[in-house]
Amino acid sequence: MRSPTLSRIPKSEKSLFSYLFALLFAVAFVDGWRRAEVNPLVFFDAENRGNLWKFISGMFPPDLSSDFLSLMIRPALETIQISVMGTIIAIAIGFPLGILGTRTFSIGGILNEADIQGSPLRRTWRFSAYFAARGLLSLFRSIPEFVWAFMFVRAVGLGPFSGVLAIAVAYGGMLGKVYSEIFEAANERPLEALQSTGASKLQVFIYGWFPQVLPNFVSYTLYRWECAVRASAVLGLVGAGGLGQQIEISMRMFNFHEVLTLLGILFVMVAAVDYISAKVRAML
């Protein structure tokens, strides 16, 4: 017999949604396992284990001959240069589009109340600018930088410039989206006050908007630069210059001791860039 007090304990409620979700997840998992050819047993396969061992033992000792190192200085620096130029152009793309794509700047909020109301022409113009900016940003960031790089290699030829353009476009899209989120988070009260002095939108932006969000803005841009260094190291795989090209060559030639050296160089570069951007952040 069930005790009366026990039956009064409410059952914890699981919604239909969670069952449905669990089912979907299970299906996706099983199907994904099959499609992605997941097979943990490969590591127990003698041949694969042999490969792994060949790779690991081949890495040591790393190739630290001055011949090789001096050859690698140029691509390593090129990687940094690609990341810097790519990020700068990305800012040039993302900044204006991000401003236009900020809801409170273009179409909503207290700043646009008086401006848009009673003027259908202005309204149409603003809304189309807003959606065009958002659409472009979404297009830019949804196509991976790698694919951009491939297309730019076709369009402007092999070399670091393709890498720069690829990073510029893809990161421009990412920066622009996050910039608009950062701008939207700004406190609107000071902006309202600035506008009420007769300042134009651009002036309100220069005087009130940007100073408010500057630390976040710089911090996120630096973070993206850190990512760009890693990305530009990889873009070399499609012939867009930098360290990636060398890594691929060494990998294809099974020169694993060179691979380890190159990974070491990459590690040092990334650490250096992280350090620099941490310093700059601390300055704010």
Added chain:
Amino acid sequence: MSGSSGEKTGAAVPWPAHEVSGRSNLWNYVFLLALAVFFLWSYWGSQVQLSLLFSREGGGQILAYIQKLFPPDLSGPVLREALQGAIETFAISLMGTLLSAAIALSVVFFASRNLIYSGLLYEMEPTLGWKRGLRLVPYLAAKGLLNLLRTVPEMLWALIFVFVVGLGPFAGVLALGVHTGGVLGKLFGEVLEDVDPQPVESLQSTGASKLQILLYGILPQVLPQFISYTLYRWEVNIRVAAILGFVGAGGLGQRIHIAISLFFENQLFTLIIAIYVLVTLVDYLSAYLRRKVT
């Protein structure tokens, strides 16, 4: 023009030393100069030719390439290929993200200072001696491992795994899992180190073991954030999974690689549209799930 006060004072403004106009602040100029040199050096080294983009020839080249992309090839076989590639990419990103979460979860508890090494849980333990040193070993090992996994980009992991386990999507899964495992490990570690110590303290005072404290005091606090971070990385991974095929790790990337190499621009465009749709869908799905979790 004059101020509303009507009072026109002369140059009575006492400029503080650091605001003195006219006198240069040497340090600032040095900094700006160094920055300018750095940018110029980058400009020169990366062979940027913006003029090329806007010149008749260069611009024409790009326009011609864009024209070649149109119209996208929407014939049956190509669409089927794109769909299959998209599903495979989705599968790679999903399995890779799950693997990365598993890796991160199995390492992170050793890599967070407050769980393994110092702080509240270790107040009553000896602060010196070999026992403390012993705890330091897994801590440092875990930190180092996460750093290693994180530093090598996914594409390079993919190159390595293609060599080890052969061509195919599984190499992509491993590459995503290993790199993202490092990233998530770091993010999870930060969450763990911020955990609210009060529930931990009260559990400890009931005599709970460390494992029990972990299960009852810490995991419930951090789980939503763990899930949220994992979903966020999934958004990143879907983009990466779409290109891993370039080095032979399956998915849409492999098909894109073929289309680009064989100059099938119209098919390429179809595949790019597939990437766009897939990425956007996953972004929405992930954002929706994150809202559900938090």
Added chain:
Amino acid sequence: MRERVAMAYQYRLEKVGKVFGRRQIALARIDFVVQRGEKVALIGPSGAGKTSLFRILNCTLRPSSGKLWINGDEIESLHGRRLREVRRKIGTIYQQHNLVPRLKVIHNVLSGRLGRWSAFRSLASLMRPLEVELAWSALKQVGIEEKIFTRTDELSGGQQQRVAIARVLVQDPEVILADEPVSSVDPSLAASIVNLLIDIGRDTHKTLLMNLHSVDLALAYFPRVIGIKNGVALFDLSPDKIDDRLLEDLYSGHLPPSDQEKVAHAESNALAYP
């Protein structure tokens, strides 16, 4: 003919109403006329629509119904540059100061000049401040000239309110709108700030409209007091004609004015931006 009549007035409101969303009525129907150089206080319980009214008066919001003339211009037809020119002639002091916290005081003061400056000049002034003497004399007038190069978020509430007043001085408008300028400073300072604003208005023949929580300050300093409740003007009289019965009507169903401050503060923080 009618336009010419309106020219004589600073503000002329005809059946002005404001509705947020579909049915949140902020202002029902307001009619009044303010002459140039006039000093008017607005009192009333919080939530009566005074802040919305001020936002309409400084052209941040547009009325949903009715007509508003500023200086003879019917503002319904104004957009863009011409709207900004009207805004330039109206200086607003906000309850929360609404300064940009990370900027130095001088930039916040000089932002009053933005209506006269080009975008390029505004940018240049952020690098190295222009018209420093102007900002200095304005700050001197409010008594905090020594703070000119301090970062604004390092100042106390009262000092920030003075910076906001200096900004309006530098803007040199025809009208000063002060929305609860003293509700976030301590009472001993309140009278002196109200006094300062009245002096500024008198010396330069500016029109002054002030929202006030404190009935005492309104009655003591202003020749004309408008009581607003539930989005309509309950009375519009000189202070000697305002008796306790009228005030009781104004605040009936609401907290007494002294307790309102906290509520108003919380409310203005929560005030939904439309």
